[in-house]
Amino acid sequence: MRIGLIGTGRIGSFHADVLARHPAVASLVVTDPDAARAAGVAARTGATAVASAGELLGAGVEAVVIASATSAHADLIGRAARAGLPAFCEKPVALDLAGTLGALHEVERAGSVLQIGFMRRFDAGYAAARRAVRGGALGRLHTVRATTSDPAPPPAAYLPLSGGLFRDCLVHDFDILRWVTGREVTEVYATGSDGGPGIFREAGDVDTAAALLTLDDGTLATATATRCNGAGYDVRMELAGERDQIAVGLDDRTPLTSAEPQGPPAPAKPWPGFLERFAPAYEAELDAFLGVVRGGTTNPCDGREALHALRIAEACELSRARRRPVRMAEIAED
Numbered sequence: 001m002r003i004g005l006i007g008t009g010r011i012g013s014f015h016a017d018v019l020a021r022h023p024a025v026a027s028l029v030v031t032d033p034d035a036a037r038a039a040g041v042a043a044r045t046g047a048t049a050v051a052s053a054g055e056l057l058g059a060g061v062e063a064v065v066i067a068s069a070t071s072a073h074a075d076l077i078g079r080a081a082r083a084g085l086p087a088f089c090e091k092p093v094a095l096d097l098a099g100t101l102g103a104l105h106e107v108e109r110a111g112s113v114l115q116i117g118f119m120r121r122f123d124a125g126y127a128a129a130r131r132a133v134r135g136g137a138l139g140r141l142h143t144v145r146a147t148t149s150d151p152a153p154p155p156a157a158y159l160p161l162s163g164g165l166f167r168d169c170l171v172h173d174f175d176i177l178r179w180v181t182g183r184e185v186t187e188v189y190a191t192g193s194d195g196g197p198g199i200f201r202e203a204g205d206v207d208t209a210a211a212l213l214t215l216d217d218g219t220l221a222t223a224t225a226t227r228c229n230g231a232g233y234d235v236r237m238e239l240a241g242e243r244d245q246i247a248v249g250l251d252d253r254t255p256l257t258s259a260e261p262q263g264p265p266a267p268a269k270p271w272p273g274f275l276e277r278f279a280p281a282y283e284a285e286l287d288a289f290l291g292v293v294r295g296g297t298t299n300p301c302d303g304r305e306a307l308h309a310l311r312i313a314e315a316c317e318l319s320r321a322r323r324r325p326v327r328m329a330e331i332a333e334d
Contacts (some may be wrong), residue, residue: 001025001293004061004085006053006076008032008041011090011282012067014275018283019065020045024290031056032068057083063293064088065286070095070161074103077114077303081106086113088289091171093306095163097332100310104303114303115289120176120235121301122284125248129239130180138241141181144221145238146173149229151255151272153196159203165192165225166209166313166320173223174213175309176237183215184308189325190316196228211316231255232270233277253277307333 003025005016012032019025028047032038035051042049050056053076057064064080066073066089074094080087087107093100093116107114120126132138148169154162162168178184192206200207208226215221232255237248250256255270257263271277291297311331319326 001062001290002027002029002060003290004028004056004059004064005030005047006032006056006064006066006072007068008034008038009067010275012065013041014279014282015065015067015286016041016045016047018286020047022287022290024294029056029059029061053079057085061085063289065289066090070163074099077103078106081110081112081114084110084112086115086289086293088115088117088286090117091175091306092163092167092310093303095167097307097310097314100303100307101334104307107303113292113299115285115292115299116301116303116306117285118172118175118179118301118305118309119278119281119285120172121179122281122288123248123278124280126176126180126237129237129246129248132244132246133181133239133241137244138239138246139243141217141219141239141241143238143240144177144181144219145236145240146177146221146223147234147236148173148223148225149234149255150225150227151229151232153199153207153227156199156202159199159205162205163313164205164317165207165227166190166211166316167310169227170209170211170223170225170316171309171313172235173225173237174312175305177213177215177221177223178305178308180237180239181215181219183217183219185213185221185312185315185328186216187214187325187327188212188312188315188319190319191323192320200227206320209316209320211319213312229255231257232267233273234271235274235277 038049063086190211192209196207213221257266
């Protein structure tokens with residue numbers, strides 16, 4: 001297959017490496033507003049660099065991988081749909097509900113394929129947790145605890161463009177909560193703290209956040225996130241039921257030190273970031289997308305999944321702003 005990649009930043013560069021060595025990819029075309037960056041990725045992977053997304057869409061590609069700046073996602077999704085091309089896009093579709101719905105309607109009108117990059121769905125630990133919950137190994141699920149902790153804040157210029165901690169970061173936890181449990185969120189209560197670096201206050205964002213989510217079967221879930229976890233990159237989920245409890249993301253690289261005298265030692269090499277922690281999952285989601293393009297598999301994460309996660313993030317932002325619980329029925333669905 002001939003695949004197009006739009007965006008050659010950190011995640012786009014990683015995707016280029018994966019696509020270039022995939023046996024189903026015969027040729028790769030890349031583009032980026034930074035032409036020198038695109039040329040460098042092309043030289044390293046044997047791809048062809050072109051000057052624009054328009055040129056890439058007209059270069060005979062059979063599918064498109066979108067790893068551009070978030071602000072360009074919705075437009076590029078629409079352009080790919082109108083060109084009749086299957087698209088894989090990093091989350092989010094857009095930073096607001098209107099933009100997300102507009103892009104999804106374009107895809108639906110065109111009858112094309114859109115797969116969203118929620119990579120945790122392809123992580124072995126989360127997949128095992130899903131099987132345990134769905135298979136009844138935990139008994140009645142009563143509590144879920146999810147956390148996402150970045151080791152250091154992103155660049156200050158990124159924050160005003162990110163959509164905020166709930167939409168940019170915790171949206172992964174909201175998606176994986178739905179995917180693992182098979183349940184829907186009915187109500188949220190969320191808060192945040194901007195007590196860290198001043199760049200968060202200047203952007204109107206928070207550096208640390210917490211949300212209590214009630215699921216439609218009464219299960220209670222907490223989701224917390226911070227941009228300031230100096231111990232390392234920490235993404236975990238704990239699921240407790242009447243029969244048993246399990247944890248995802250608990251291994252010898254989890255940046256967590258036990259205070260118990262006989263507890264496990266501190267990790268010698270904590271996870272430094274998301275690419276290192278989730279590299280196999282990123283590869284697996286692209287492999288799944290190529291399978292969808294070839295017609296051999298069904299779409300494992302379509303655009304509507306991104307909409308569901310974004311609605312939860314929107315509810316959390318509303319809750320934080322108004323300091324009250326928010327029912328999901330308050331957030332527009334379509």
